[in-house]
Amino acid sequence: MSSKVPHITLNNGITIPQLGLGVWQAQDGDEVEQAVTAAISAGYRSFDTAAVYGNEAGVGQAIAKSSVDRKELFITSKVWNSDQGYESTMKAFDHSLKLLGLDYIDMYLIHWPMPKTAKYLETWKAMEELYNAGKIKAIGVCNFQIPHLQNLIRHAKVLPVLNQIELHPYFPQQKLRQFCKDNGIAIESWSPIGGSGGAGARASAEIPLLLQPDLVSIGKTYGKTPAQIVIRWHLQHDLIVIPKSVHEDRIKENIDVFDFHLSVHDMESIDALETGVRGGPNPDEFEINVKTSLIQRLHKIFKKIKF
Numbered sequence: 001m002s003s004k005v006p007h008i009t010l011n012n013g014i015t016i017p018q019l020g021l022g023v024w025q026a027q028d029g030d031e032v033e034q035a036v037t038a039a040i041s042a043g044y045r046s047f048d049t050a051a052v053y054g055n056e057a058g059v060g061q062a063i064a065k066s067s068v069d070r071k072e073l074f075i076t077s078k079v080w081n082s083d084q085g086y087e088s089t090m091k092a093f094d095h096s097l098k099l100l101g102l103d104y105i106d107m108y109l110i111h112w113p114m115p116k117t118a119k120y121l122e123t124w125k126a127m128e129e130l131y132n133a134g135k136i137k138a139i140g141v142c143n144f145q146i147p148h149l150q151n152l153i154r155h156a157k158v159l160p161v162l163n164q165i166e167l168h169p170y171f172p173q174q175k176l177r178q179f180c181k182d183n184g185i186a187i188e189s190w191s192p193i194g195g196s197g198g199a200g201a202r203a204s205a206e207i208p209l210l211l212q213p214d215l216v217s218i219g220k221t222y223g224k225t226p227a228q229i230v231i232r233w234h235l236q237h238d239l240i241v242i243p244k245s246v247h248e249d250r251i252k253e254n255i256d257v258f259d260f261h262l263s264v265h266d267m268e269s270i271d272a273l274e275t276g277v278r279g280g281p282n283p284d285e286f287e288i289n290v291k292t293s294l295i296q297r298l299h300k301i302f303k304k305i306k307f
Contacts, residue, residue, distance in 0.1 A: 004043055004258050008240060010161035011184040014138045016074050016107070018235060019255060020046025022190065022244035028055040031246050036062035038248040042255050048164075048188075048242045050078035050111060051096055060100035075100065078111040078142060079127075081289040084119035089126035097135070107138040109164060113148040114287050120148070121155050128158045140164070142190075143283040146179050153183065164188040166280045167239065169230060169273040170209055177239075188240040193230045195279060214269050222260045225253060232257045233270045 007015040021039040026032040032055040036047055040062070049059045056077060063073060077100065083092035097105060108127055113120050120141075127139045140162035144152070152160065163180050167173050167189035177187050194209030209215070215226040222229070227243070231254055234241040243254045262270075 005045065005255070006235075006258075008186060008238070010138055010186055011159055012138055012161055014106075014161070016138075016162075016186075016240060017044070017046040018240050019231070019257070020044060020048055020074065020076075020240070020242045021251065022048045022242040023055055023059060023246075024048075024050070024053055024190075024244050026053070026055055026058075026244070026246050028058040030058075032058035033062040033065075034248075035246040035251065037065065039251050039255075040066050040068055042248075042252045044251070044255060045072055046074040046076070046242070048076045049100075050080065050109075051083065051092060052078070052080040052111065056096055056099040057101075060102065064101055070102075074106045075102065076107040076109065077105055078109040079123060081112055081114050081117070081287075084110070084114065084117065084123045084289070086122045086126045089123045090130070093126075093130055093135070104134065105136050107140060107162065108136045109139070109162070110141045110144075112143050112286050112288075113141070113145070113283055114289060115148060115284060116287050117289055120152065124152060124156055128156070131158055138162070140185075143286070145283050146176060148283070149179065149183070149185070159183070160185055162186040162188055162240070164190055164242075166191050166278055167234075168192055168194045168209060168279075169233060169270050170194060170275045171278050172271070172274055186240060188242060189234050190242060191279060192234055192239075192241045192243050193227050209273075212273060214273065218262070218266050218269065221266075222262075224257070224260065228253060228257050229262070229266075230270070232260065232262050233267065236262055236267060 005017040005019045008018050009015050021044050023032050026035055036059055049056050077096045079089050079092050110120055110123055130136045131139045138161045140160040142164040144163050163185050180187050210226040215229050219226050219229045245251050
């Protein structure tokens with residue numbers, strides 16, 4: 001199946017599919033391989049993994065087995081906190097590239113700013129060199145707030161193309177989005193439908209996002225599920241969105257969002273669901289920088305959030 005997903009042009013001229021598959025919490029091996037394979041068959045061409053997810057090898061296996069031309073695929077990975085710094089970033093990138101079995105990675109991101117550790121400028125220098133060497137097609141960041149971005153921009157020779165942040169109707173991050181727009185930095189939403197555990201709901205004492213009566217009602221109008229309505233909301237706000245699933249039916253459902261268009265009124269109704277409270281960690285405080293039992297530690301932190 002050919003992909004019907006539109007592309008967004010990043011500030012360096014590279015294009016990225018506006019909708020992709022996130023593989024956080026997908027187990028390495030059969031589970032993540034089957035999820036990526038199902039997604040490719042459904043029309044996905046963008047896949048978001050990370051060193052700390054522990055499933056880069058499985059993603060790579062699925063890519064290797066696919067009949068889709070590598071140039072049609074957009075693969076993202078991320079340098080983990082404990083690997084920040086110039087030399088360690090270089091080594092971490094090489095390890096990710098080897099696990100993925102690729103000649104290059106389309107986009108490489110700094111996973112968290114860790115402002116107290118303050119190594120992201122060294123990390124960025126290494127990423128700029130890898131970018132200039134053609135080993136990465138685009139470089140960006142995750143979870144950077146405005147002060148982190150301002151500092152990075154002051155020192156960077158290459159402007160980040162993208163900032164991947166927690167973003168859903170409960171927590172739309174409008175001020176950060178405007179800053180990024182003003183500086184030519186695209187936004188990619190993680191936990192885009194609030195997490196199946198209701199990330200925004202958990203934090204704000206609201207009901208789970210996908211059970212919101214307004215979303216259920218809007219969905220009935222278009223013959224779509226609340227998840228599809230929220231994904232469409234992201235797309236119409238010009239956001240890049242990477243919903244996570246390992247279930248083939250949901251993977252297919254999440255990409256079936258290009259045959260309808262939300263009205264201005266419906267978009268405004270969804271905008272009005274904002275609580276202003278994040279569901280995940282605060283980037284100004286999140287400082288985990290060790291490798292020991294990383295997945296267990298992260299699962300404990302995110303135990304009520306399933307991206």
